[in-house]
Amino acid sequence: MNYYQRQQQQNFSIVSKKETTVTTNINRTLNELPQFQPIKPFVLFYIHRTQAHFVLDELLSEAAKTKIFTIVPKIGSLFSNYMFIQVELIQDSYTMVALIEYSNENDRNSYYYDILSNFFTIIFHSSKTIQTWGNLSDLMMPYTQYGLFTYEAVLQAEAIDIQLKFKPWYNRIFRHSIQCHQYLKFDEIDTSLCTCAHRPYKSSSCQWSISKAIAYTFEERYDSYPHEAGECIA
Numbered sequence: 001m002n003y004y005q006r007q008q009q010q011n012f013s014i015v016s017k018k019e020t021t022v023t024t025n026i027n028r029t030l031n032e033l034p035q036f037q038p039i040k041p042f043v044l045f046y047i048h049r050t051q052a053h054f055v056l057d058e059l060l061s062e063a064a065k066t067k068i069f070t071i072v073p074k075i076g077s078l079f080s081n082y083m084f085i086q087v088e089l090i091q092d093s094y095t096m097v098a099l100i101e102y103s104n105e106n107d108r109n110s111y112y113y114d115i116l117s118n119f120f121t122i123i124f125h126s127s128k129t130i131q132t133w134g135n136l137s138d139l140m141m142p143y144t145q146y147g148l149f150t151y152e153a154v155l156q157a158e159a160i161d162i163q164l165k166f167k168p169w170y171n172r173i174f175r176h177s178i179q180c181h182q183y184l185k186f187d188e189i190d191t192s193l194c195t196c197a198h199r200p201y202k203s204s205s206c207q208w209s210i211s212k213a214i215a216y217t218f219e220e221r222y223d224s225y226p227h228e229a230g231e232c233i234a
């Protein structure tokens with residue numbers, strides 16, 4: 001199933017999920033919202049140097065079979081010697097969430113380094129689709145310093161920027177309210193004339209943050225802390 005088919009399928013569940021909570025106050029702070037619950041079940045894979053070889057092998061074989069991935073960069077976990085990144089392997093019925101750690105000092109020239117290099121070679125391939133919140137190549141640029149993949153390799157995969165697609169999707173579903181000056185005029189456009197509380201951006205050039213997108217769509221809180229393992233946005 002591709003991105004658009006999955007979006008079609010998810011639109012119904014997303015909208016019905018929102019409608020059940022539409023009476024709650026949209027203006028309360030993000031911290032007061034309940035924790036985000038993914039729609040699909042997910043399984044966590046902790047990927048690090050001391051992980052059992054069969055788990056690392058399974059990661060590679062599952063990556064080879066998977067067509068669509070979501071990468072969640074953890075920019076706050078990028079150091080000169082250490083990095084952490086979350087890669088989600090989207091399967092039909094569930095998602096595998098790989099929480100990947102890598103240390104330049106300890107892992108370079110090791111079996112683990114070869115596994116990770118192979119993994120990124122598999123996913124950054126023209127037959128794979130990578131979803132990100134933001135531009136894939138921009139997000140991956142800081143990660144190229146670890147030598148696990150190159151910037152040119154990242155460009156091989158088909159990139160889908162969910163952030164760019166979110167705004168028109170949201171505006172089509174959650175139109176201007178009857179009290180708004182823009183009611184029945186330009187549903188797809190955010191302008192300074194819009195007075196809708198459920199449409200927080202009032203300029204066409206503004207992009208949604210992922211926290212706000214989840215808060216306004218699901219009325220749930222998404223914390224992107226580096227080691228917050230219980231989250232999967234696929």
Ligand SMILES: [Zn+2]
Pocket residue numbers: 175176177180181182183193194195196199
């Ligand atoms: Zn409006």
